[in-house]
Amino acid sequence: MNKTNLTEDTPPSPARCAVDYWIRSSSAGGSLSLRIKLRIKLALWKGVIFMSHGLKRGLDIIGASSALAVTSPIFLLTAFLIKMDDGGPVFFRQIRVGYHGKLFPMWKFRSMVVNADSLKDQLSSQNDVNGGVLFKMAQDPRITKIGRFIRKYSIDELPQFWNVLWGDMSLVGPRPPLPKEVKEYSAEARQRLLAKPGITCLWQISGRSDIDFAGQVNLDLAYIRSSSIWTDLKLLFLTIPAVLLGKGAY
Amino acid sequence: MSSWHLIAPDLASLDTIWRSPNPFVLWPVCEKPLLAYWLDEAVRQGIESVSIEALDRPHVIRHWLDHWDLWSRSIEVHSRAVDREGKQCFHLNGLPGSVNSHPVNTPNELMKRWYDLQVESLNQRAGEKIHLDYEYRPGIWLGPGVSVPEETIFIAPCWVGGYTKIGGRCRLGPHAFIGAGSFVNDDAEVIESIVCENTFVGSHITLKNMVAQGGNLIDLKRGIRVEVSENFVISSLGIDGSKPGLFERFTASLFAPLVEWIALFVNRGKSASRSAVSLPGEQTVELTTYPSGPLCLRRAPWLRLISKGKMKFFGVLPRDKNDWESLSPEARFVIENAPVGVFSLSDLYGCHSPKDPDEWMHALYQASKIHELGTLQVFQSFLKTLFLSPRFP
Numbered sequence: 001m002n003k004t005n006l007t008e009d010t011p012p013s014p015a016r017c018a019v020d021y022w023i024r025s026s027s028a029g030g031s032l033s034l035r036i037k038l039r040i041k042l043a044l045w046k047g048v049i050f051m052s053h054g055l056k057r058g059l060d061i062i063g064a065s066s067a068l069a070v071t072s073p074i075f076l077l078t079a080f081l082i083k084m085d086d087g088g089p090v091f092f093r094q095i096r097v098g099y100h101g102k103l104f105p106m107w108k109f110r111s112m113v114v115n116a117d118s119l120k121d122q123l124s125s126q127n128d129v130n131g132g133v134l135f136k137m138a139q140d141p142r143i144t145k146i147g148r149f150i151r152k153y154s155i156d157e158l159p160q161f162w163n164v165l166w167g168d169m170s171l172v173g174p175r176p177p178l179p180k181e182v183k184e185y186s187a188e189a190r191q192r193l194l195a196k197p198g199i200t201c202l203w204q205i206s207g208r209s210d211i212d213f214a215g216q217v218n219l220d221l222a223y224i225r226s227s228s229i230w231t232d233l234k235l236l237f238l239t240i241p242a243v244l245l246g247k248g249a250y
Numbered sequence: 251m252s253s254w255h256l257i258a259p260d261l262a263s264l265d266t267i268w269r270s271p272n273p274f275v276l277w278p279v280c281e282k283p284l285l286a287y288w289l290d291e292a293v294r295q296g297i298e299s300v301s302i303e304a305l306d307r308p309h310v311i312r313h314w315l316d317h318w319d320l321w322s323r324s325i326e327v328h329s330r331a332v333d334r335e336g337k338q339c340f341h342l343n344g345l346p347g348s349v350n351s352h353p354v355n356t357p358n359e360l361m362k363r364w365y366d367l368q369v370e371s372l373n374q375r376a377g378e379k380i381h382l383d384y385e386y387r388p389g390i391w392l393g394p395g396v397s398v399p400e401e402t403i404f405i406a407p408c409w410v411g412g413y414t415k416i417g418g419r420c421r422l423g424p425h426a427f428i429g430a431g432s433f434v435n436d437d438a439e440v441i442e443s444i445v446c447e448n449t450f451v452g453s454h455i456t457l458k459n460m461v462a463q464g465g466n467l468i469d470l471k472r473g474i475r476v477e478v479s480e481n482f483v484i485s486s487l488g489i490d491g492s493k494p495g496l497f498e499r500f501t502a503s504l505f506a507p508l509v510e511w512i513a514l515f516v517n518r519g520k521s522a523s524r525s526a527v528s529l530p531g532e533q534t535v536e537l538t539t540y541p542s543g544p545l546c547l548r549r550a551p552w553l554r555l556i557s558k559g560k561m562k563f564f565g566v567l568p569r570d571k572n573d574w575e576s577l578s579p580e581a582r583f584v585i586e587n588a589p590v591g592v593f594s595l596s597d598l599y600g601c602h603s604p605k606d607p608d609e610w611m612h613a614l615y616q617a618s619k620i621h622e623l624g625t626l627q628v629f630q631s632f633l634k635t636l637f638l639s640p641r642f643p
Contacts, residue, residue, distance in 0.1 A: 014419070017437065018454040025482065034482045038435075042450065042487065045415055046431055052395060052413070073311055101319030180320045187290040188380040190320045214380075225394040 019203025064164035070100030096176035104168040107159035174220035192220040255337040258304040291346035357403035358473030448488035504555035513550035527568035565591020573604040588617035
């Protein structure tokens with residue numbers, strides 16, 4: 001007689017498990033218990049999915065509304081200063097490309113002169129970012145005096161909390177590109193549109209404007225792959241020092 | 251300016267096994283439909299404008315393009331043959347760059363073509379550098395947010411979509427394609443098979459040459475479909491759009507008794523008409539309709555069906571056997587897939603019964619735009635029209 005089969009701590013073979021399972025499922029009581037176990041398992045899994053999708057929206061609503069409440073004095077002060085500077089409009093509405101390529105209006109504090117877009121074509125020969133579709137300059141003559149200050153400390157991005165509250169954007173996600181930039185994207189780079197755009201992302205923390213376009217797409221995809229509520233919270237906390245030190249922003 | 255003309259094959263008559271609500275070009279091939287591969291290729295080759303000729307359900311393609319606008323090019327969908335002069339034409343039988351695109355003639359060949367597309371897509375993937383899916387081991391691609399236990403046996407090539415859970419001691423591959431949001435339970439085996447998105451595969455199940463889709467199993471070898479009633483074997487995890495949500499059911503159960511009591515009072519002494527209508531899922535229900543009062547009072551007994559989860563507030567009007575038979579086969583195919591509701595679009599145009607000769611036109615329009623005309627969507631689009639929605643320049 002083979003004693004090893006009788007000892008209790010040896011696990012049964014996979015084939016034995018399968019036979020037991022199907023015998024159990026064919027009886028009325030067994031199939032009922034399987035159904036109940038299944039319901040519990042699926043409910044847990046749906047909970048995990050909810051944690052990754054629903055909680056992100058919850059975090060957005062709570063985070064954006066509290067941020068709007070906390071920064072309202074800065075809002076008033078900035079609005080006053082911009083109005084005093086040259087009398088133009090306080091906010092700047094720009095059409096950006098959002099989730100799955102849908103367009104939405106993104107709000108900013110105006111940091112450039114009123115006719116900035118028409119001046120851009122004249123300046124495009126002095127573009128700092130080589131070989132990419134982005135347009136950025138270290139010493140842009142279109143930026144106003146107040147604009148330089150609010151850009152350095154990213155105050156011009158504050159009205160985007162309204163976009164977050166409205167649901168077009170999220171707190172954490174790839175930066176929303178301009179429609180003109182998206183037209184020149186490669187098929188691979190378009191994959192960064194598969195996540196809701198956000199205020200901050202990996203790119204903002206890791207040196208901000210100093211990374212080239214391919215590196216930016218890679219960072220965005222790395223974020224989409226690893227997106228969870230914990231990554232989001234971690235990125236939010238890492239953004240605060242990056243903003244306060246004014247690292248890489250111009 | 252260069253432009254492409256894509257010709258989507260009309261394979262609706264061959265799709266007798268799966269009976270998919272989508273045309274063939276929108277069937278999922280790994281993470282995106284076949285059409286998306288062609289549009290990506292158009293972007294790669296610098297094509298400015300694309301026109302698509304689709305005889306098979308063009309409204310579904312148009313709706314899909316409204317929600318997936320990743321290409322930022324002008325894409326037109328034509329529902330009939332158009333002038334092709336000066337354009338490069340492509341038949342969407344296979345992936346871009348594939349050689350063997352012999353025509354499909356039988357339902358079984360159609361399913362096999364779909365499976366071959368998945369295999370081909372994985373083979374092509376190895377060359378691409380930037381991809382949202384990551385290569386877990388050589389030839390094994392996992393989407394974002396996939397949880398895989400250490401002891402899972404993978405045999406390359408394999409593809410697992412995003413937010414999927416793989417149970418313990420599973421054996422996947424070769425050629426296992428598991429769609430996004432699925433759940434493969436402990437001890438399951440998936441060999442040369444497709445598991446569609448939002449599908450549950452039970453423990454101790456071996457899928458070989460199979461397609462698991464919702465509560466159905468399709469045998470790729472023999473070309474037959476089996477409906478599985480036991481939900482611990484195969485079941486669907488997705489949200490069923492034809493059923494009312496919890497909020498809708500709760501509201502209906504609050505107001506149904508009150509409205510029904512008022513309707514009874516208004517219609518005292520009058521006889522109510524009854525009709526046996528068929529609801530989605532091939533169940534027949536007896537509906538009572540009162541003769542007088544406003545519409546919500548005449549249809550008061552229908553509200554009880556919302557709280558039971560059989561009807562929605564807003565949907566296509568329920569039809570009985572004679573109403574179905576009076577419809578043309580094309581209209582019937584579209585309206586059958588739409589959710590049934592107490593109030594419908596045709597009510598706004600004064601057609602309150604399927605017996606009305608104009609009602610089917612409104613029902614057809616509503617059924618083809620069902621994603622924009624759900625209870626929540628009607629409210630949302632009303633809110634959105636208050637604000638300007640921007641368009642691509």
